[in-house]
Amino acid sequence: xxxxxxxxxxxxxxxxxxxxxxxxxxxxxxxxxxxxxxxxxxxxxxxxxxxxxxxxxxxxxxxxxxxxxxxxxxxxxxxxxxxxxxxxxxxxxxxxxxxxxxxxxxxxxxxxxxxxxxxxxxxxxxxxxxxxxxxx
Amino acid sequence: xxxxxxxxxxxxxxxxxxxxxxxxxxxxxxxxxxxxxxxxxxxxxxxxxxxxxxxxxxxxxxxxxxxxxxxxxxxxxxxxxxxxxxxxxxxxxxxxxxxxxxxxxxxxxxxxxxxxxxxxxxxxxxxxxxxxxxxxxxxxxxxxxxxxxxxxxxxxxxxxxxxxxxxxxxxxxxxxxxxxxxxxxxxxxxxxxxxxxxxxxxxxxxxxxxxxxxxxxxxxxxxxxxxxxxxxxxxxxxxxxxxxxxxxxxxxxxxxxxxxxxxxxxxxxxxxxxxxxxxxxxxxxxxxxxxxxxxxxxxxxxxxxxxxxxxxxxxxxxxxxxxxxxxxxxxxxxxxxxxxxxxxxxxxxxxxxxxxxxxxxxxxxxxxxxxxxxxxxxxxxxxxxxxxxxxxxxxxxxxxxxxxxxxxxxx
Numbered sequence: 001x002x003x004x005x006x007x008x009x010x011x012x013x014x015x016x017x018x019x020x021x022x023x024x025x026x027x028x029x030x031x032x033x034x035x036x037x038x039x040x041x042x043x044x045x046x047x048x049x050x051x052x053x054x055x056x057x058x059x060x061x062x063x064x065x066x067x068x069x070x071x072x073x074x075x076x077x078x079x080x081x082x083x084x085x086x087x088x089x090x091x092x093x094x095x096x097x098x099x100x101x102x103x104x105x106x107x108x109x110x111x112x113x114x115x116x117x118x119x120x121x122x123x124x125x126x127x128x129x130x131x132x133x134x135x136x
Numbered sequence: 137x138x139x140x141x142x143x144x145x146x147x148x149x150x151x152x153x154x155x156x157x158x159x160x161x162x163x164x165x166x167x168x169x170x171x172x173x174x175x176x177x178x179x180x181x182x183x184x185x186x187x188x189x190x191x192x193x194x195x196x197x198x199x200x201x202x203x204x205x206x207x208x209x210x211x212x213x214x215x216x217x218x219x220x221x222x223x224x225x226x227x228x229x230x231x232x233x234x235x236x237x238x239x240x241x242x243x244x245x246x247x248x249x250x251x252x253x254x255x256x257x258x259x260x261x262x263x264x265x266x267x268x269x270x271x272x273x274x275x276x277x278x279x280x281x282x283x284x285x286x287x288x289x290x291x292x293x294x295x296x297x298x299x300x301x302x303x304x305x306x307x308x309x310x311x312x313x314x315x316x317x318x319x320x321x322x323x324x325x326x327x328x329x330x331x332x333x334x335x336x337x338x339x340x341x342x343x344x345x346x347x348x349x350x351x352x353x354x355x356x357x358x359x360x361x362x363x364x365x366x367x368x369x370x371x372x373x374x375x376x377x378x379x380x381x382x383x384x385x386x387x388x389x390x391x392x393x394x395x396x397x398x399x400x401x402x403x404x405x406x407x408x409x410x411x412x413x414x415x416x417x418x419x420x421x422x423x424x425x426x427x428x429x430x431x432x433x434x435x436x437x438x439x440x441x442x443x444x445x446x447x448x449x450x451x452x453x454x455x456x457x458x459x460x461x462x463x464x465x466x467x468x469x470x471x472x473x474x475x476x477x478x479x480x481x482x483x484x485x486x487x488x489x490x491x492x493x494x495x496x497x498x499x500x501x502x503x504x505x506x507x508x509x510x511x512x513x514x515x516x517x518x519x520x521x522x523x524x525x526x527x528x529x530x531x532x533x534x535x536x537x538x539x540x541x542x543x544x545x546x547x
Contacts, residue, residue, distance in 0.1 A: 033297045042295060043240055050206035071353030073409060074466045075503075082546065083265035087250050087258055088201055088211025088231055091164050114206065 020064050022132035023125070025106045025116040031135045035069050038117065040080065041090030050114030053093040054102050061099065061121040103129060163202035168546035170195045170263055178536035181522060182278055183220025186538070194218045195261070197230060209235040215261070219278070222318045230261070231286055242294035249291040251284055252307045252345045253360050254400035254415055260285070263544045267462050267472045268499040269513035270540065274456030274476035275400060275417040282319040283364075283396075287311040287341050300351055307345035313338030313364065325368070333369065336394065340365045356404045364396040368423065391429050396421045409465045416457040423452075453482040472499040480521040489534040493519035511542040 022035070030038075030046065037043035038053050045051055056062040058074065066077055081092040096102045102118040103126040109116045117132065125131050172193035176186045183190050194217070201211035212232035217223035233247030250258035260271045260281065270278060289311015296304050315322065315336045325334045343362030350356070369391055402415035430441040458476035474497045484491045499513045515538040 033303075037295075044203075044206045044237065045240070071406075073464065075464050075470065076406075079265045079464075083259045083262050085166055085201075086168065086197065086199060086213070086262040086265065086546075088199065088209075088213060088233065089235075090209075091201060091203075 019121050019123070020061060020068065020119055021122070021125075022117060022119045022134055023103070023106060023129040024118075024132050025109045025129065026111050027130045028115050028117070029133045029135075032069060035134060036071075039070055039093060041084045041092075044090075045114070052109075052114055052116045054105060054116060054118040055093045055095045056099065056102065056119075057095045057097050061119060064121065065119050163200050166199045166201075166547060168195070168197050168264065168544060170542055170544035172269070172540060172542040174538065174540050176536065176538045178533045179520075181536075181538055186220075190220070192218055192220050194225065195263075196225075197261070207237040211235065219281070221323070222282070222316070222320065224318070228316075233291075241296055242292070245291040245293070246289075248286055248288050249309070249311075251287050251341075251362070252291065252309060253284060253343070253362055253398070254417065255358060255402045255404065255413065256415075257284055257400075263511070263542065264509055264546045267464060267470050267501045268460075268474070268497070269511040269542050272415070272458045272460065272474065272476055273515075274458050274478040274493075274495070275415055279320050282316045283313065283321075283338070287313055289341075302348060302350040302355075305345075305347040305349070307360075308343075309345075309362075310340075310342035313341050313366075335369050336366060337369070338364055338366045354406045358400075358402045360400045362398050364394070366394045366396075367426075368392040368394050391426060393424045393426050394421070395424070409463055411462045411464060412460070413462075414457065414459045417455060419454045419456075421452045454478070454480050455482060468503040470501045470503075473497070474499075478519075478521060489519045489521075491519075491521050493517055493521040507545055507547055509542075509544045509546075511540075511544070513540045513542075514538075515540075 022030070026049075028046070028051075034043060034046060038046075038051050039055065043051070056065070062074065066072055066074060070077060072080065084090045085092060094105070096105060096118075099120040099122055102120065106116045106118055107126075107128045118129075120126075171191065173189065173191050174181075174183060174186045174193060175189040176182075178187070180186045183192055185192075196216040197213050199211070199213040201209065203209045210233070213230040214227050215230035216225045216227050218225040229248060231248050231250055233245045233249045235243060235245045237243040252258050254275060256266070256271045256276055259265050260276055263269075276284070287309060290309060292308045294306055298304055315338050317323075317335070319336070322334060322336055325336075326332055341362060341364045343360065345358070345360040347356060347358040397420040398417065400415055400417045402413065404411060404413040425441070434441050456476065456478040458474050460472055460474035462470070462472040464470045475494070476497065477494045478492070479486045480491050480493075486492050495515050495517045497513065497515045500511065502510045504510055517536050517538070519534055
């Protein structure tokens with residue numbers, strides 16, 4: 001039993017990485033590079049559809065997201081966006097405090113404004129949103 | 137640019153954005169304000185009277201940007217800046233451009249754009265975007281900011297993913313530089329040659345920036361090059377070191393041609409919260425007498441032009457480099473430690489303290505809140521070579537220091 005617990009503990013970071021899900025306000029398929037480019041302000045649209053990213057302000061899901069998709073910690077991510085903003089290159093993603101706030105924001109958006117993108121570690125797919133298929 | 141034009145652009149930016157009802161297409165207004173205190177020992181450095189302690193280093197920026205549609209973006213920033221005797225806290229258009237995405241990978245910015253040079257140059261004013269208080273002075277001297285900060289022209293940019301080999305980025309840029317009249321080099325020229333109309337005309341500038349980043353984002357390497365081709369106008373015979381028997385006004389295009397080439401190479405390595413970066417810069421200025429000047433002088437004195445081709449014999453190359461280690465923890469406190477080296481003239485001995493300057497720098501940044509940052513920095517210098525004329529006095533001690541404090545608010 002103890003060995004099993006140790007094994008579970010060792011595997012828990014991997015579980016965290018795998019449990020991060022992306023949701024969008026319309027059906028969407030992305031690869032990992034596109035996710036990174038969208039959240040770093042390098043890519044604004046996919047297949048000519050505008051993409052609007054939403055981030056969590058902090059929390060475990062945000063840490064997992066930054067570590068596995070952006071390769072920066074939260075300070076480095078914020079500083080990156082200060083640089084983008086004050087050189088006029090791009091505007092930072094909208095940030096929300098809670099996952100539920102993110103779901104609500106995506107649900108309220110009209111598809112004419114493009115596709116809104118968010119991530120969370122929630123196990124159940126939020127109602128009205130589409131799970132994004134992210135290929136490595 | 138006049139204040140009226142700046143106000144006009146600000147109002148136009150807001151008005152243009154308000155035409156779009158969609159929430160994310162509306163213009164965004166951001167800004168920052170910072171106050172810096174500098175105190176040097178043994179000499180003035182960067183700003184006059186810094187040896188007595190000076191607060192004459194303040195910046196305030198207002199930034200408006202928006203996207204009429206996702207492929208297009210406009211952005212402009214008005215900057216109020218006082219840097220010792222430069223700026224006078226007068227509003228200037230810091231940048232203002234229109235950005236069009238040609239494809240997902242390639243775009244072009246047109247207008248007054250940032251000068252992409254090395255790792256730090258285009259971000260040198262973004263205090264909230266870095267840990268150190270001053271950008272590395274061995275490569276990005278603050279006194280040369282008017283020459284290096286922006287260009288009026290084009291900036292073509294792009295990136296390409298290379299599968300398992302990471303990602304390549306590039307920039308190609310070209311245009312002109314509008315050099316401020318209170319740039320220290322211009323004012324030094326005016327004072328030295330008693331020539332109030334002296335100016336530097338940064339007529340053409342062009343260059344390239346290339347970068348590579350590994351797939352996991354932990355390694356990156358950059359190379360950048362920029363060439364400036366301009367003219368200097370001076371109305372004085374003093375410039376010829378007494379070599380000419382006549383007084384002749386030298387106007388733009390007809391007097392001195394200024395060529396400046398600069399190369400910056402850099403590497404970065406990230407290890408979780410730690411980063412190690414190094415950059416090297418080779419700076420090659422040259423000032424030549426133009427053919428027009430030579431023929432005018434020859435015809436006036438009835439003899440061959442007596443002063444050769446290049447002013448000072450063309451021996452003004454310099455180089456600088458630094459190695460910087462930063463600790464960038466997600467918490468409020470972060471820090472940096474760096475070693476840098478600068479040689480003012482590559483043809484002279486680098487062990488001469490008047491031609492050389494090395495520095496150890498320790499920086500601390502504390503994020504007081506999401507918007508408010510406090511910074512403290514200490515530099516210990518060995519050597520007297522600096523970029524501003526008033527600080528190079530051979531009688532001064534070779535060991536000296538600079539301490540700096542800064543508070544920045546951004547939103």
